[in-house]
Amino acid sequence: MQVTSMVEDPELVQRRRKEIVAAAAELFSKQGFYRTTIKEIASLAGISSGLVYQYVREKDDLLLLVILEVVDAYAREIPPALAGIDDPIERLVATVDAYCRVVDKRRAATVLAYRSTKSLSPDRRRFIQRRELETNQMISAAIADCIRSRLVRKINVDVLTYQIVLIAHGWALKSWYLKTRLSIEQYIRDSLDILLGGILTPSGRRRYAARKSRRK
C-alpha cells in the first residue's frame, strides 16, 4: 500500500519524489499512463531511469502518487475557502466555488484521475475512493447544514452531493467544450444559479406540481 523508497535521507526522498511525481503527472496527463515510459519521466525530471527505482518500487507506484496528489489537493484547498463563513447557504456556495476552482487549477490531473483510477490495484483504488468520500463529506456537511436550518428542503443529500461533485469535475471532463464558451467564473455562477435558483418559472412549478400529484 505505502510506497517505499531505497534512499535513506528523508529530505532527499521528499525532494526527488516531488520532482519525479511532477514529471510523471505531466506526462501521464499528456500521453496517458501506458504510453509514458520511465525513461521519459526520468529525463523530464533530469535524472537517470535507474534512479527512479530508488524512490519508487514500480511504475504503478507513480500512478498512485500522482492521483493521490490530486485527491489530496481537494481535501487541502477547500476548507480554507470556508474559513469564517457562517451562513449555511454561503458556506454551500463557497464550497461549490472552491471545488470548481481547485478542479480548474488541475484540469489535466483531474481527467487523469478519471482515466486511470481503474488501472490501480483494487486495494489502492479503494484507498483513493475512501479519500474521495472524505472530500464529498465536506459537501454533504454543507448541504446537511442548510437542511437543518430549513433553508434547503429535504432532498436526497447523497444525490445532491454527487451533482455538485460532478459539476466541479465536469468542468475538467468537458473542458474541451465548456472552455470554448465560458470562463470558470461564468460556469460557477451559472451552475449555482441553476442549482440554487431552481429552473422552473412559477407556471412551470404549477405544471410540475400537477404532474407530481397525478403520478401519485
Add this chain to the structure above:
Amino acid sequence: MQVTSMVEDPELVQRRRKEIVAAAAELFSKQGFYRTTIKEIASLAGISSGLVYQYVREKDDLLLLVILEVVDAYAREIPPALAGIDDPIERLVATVDAYCRVVDKRRAATVLAYRSTKSLSPDRRRFIQRRELETNQMISAAIADCIRSRLVRKINVDVLTYQIVLIAHGWALKSWYLKTRLSIEQYIRDSLDILLGGILTPSGRRRYAARKSRRK
C-alpha cells in the same frame, strides 16, 4: 477514419465484427485497453488472433468501434422514449429518464468511454466528440422548448445540458458508491426532484435573493 476490413462478404464482416467488438468491449471494460491482448479478444470471440486483423487494421480500431457503439446507443435509444410526448416538461423529464437508463444498461462501457477516449487519435477523438454533441443537442432542445413555453426561466442552456449529461454519466462513473445506496429508479427520481423541484425552501429563497442583490 473509417475502419476497413480485408474480407469481402459484407454480411460476414458485420457478423464477425459484432462478435469481435463485443468481446473487445467486455475485456476492455474489465481490464482496460492496454492490459487486453488481441489474443484474449480473439479467443473470447472464438477465433484466431490472426483473423482479427482481417476485420480491423489495428488494435486502436477496436477501441474506436467499442466507443462508437456506446455513443451511438445514446443517440439511438433516447428519441423513441420521447415519442408521443408533447408537454415540454414531460419531454425534459423523459429525456433525463431515458438517458439515465441507457447509461445504466451500459455502465461498464460508459466508464470505458471516459477512460479511453484520450487514447484515440486526435481525429477520432474529435469524431466521437461530435457525436456526443449531437446527443447533447437532444437535451438542449428539450430545455430550449421549456424556456420557450415559459416553464423554465432563462438559465444557461449549455450549463444545464451538461448538468444533465453528468447526472446520467455520473450514475456509471460513481456507481461504486451510488449503486450501494440507490436503485436507478430512485436515482432518477431524486435527481429530477432536485433539478425540477429546486432545492431551496421559501425562506432559503428569500435568503438567496437577498444575497444576490447584495452582490450586485
Add this chain to the structure above:
DNA sequence: TACGATTGATTGAATGGTCAGTCAATTAGG
C-alpha cells in the same frame, strides 16, 4: 454428375520492437 481449379476465410507460429525493472560500475561528499 464428378472432379480439378480457384477464391477467400482461417489458423497459429514467427518476427521485431518496446520497455519495465536490474545491476555492475562510477561518482560525490563527509
Add this chain to the structure above:
DNA sequence: CCTAATTGACTGACCATTCAATCAATCGTA
C-alpha cells in the same frame, strides 16, 4: 576512503502484427 547516490547498458517478457500454410466452399468443364 567509505558509503550512499547515481548512472545507463542490459535482460527478459510481452505483445501487436505479419504471413506462409491449410481448409472449405464454389465454380467451370467434360
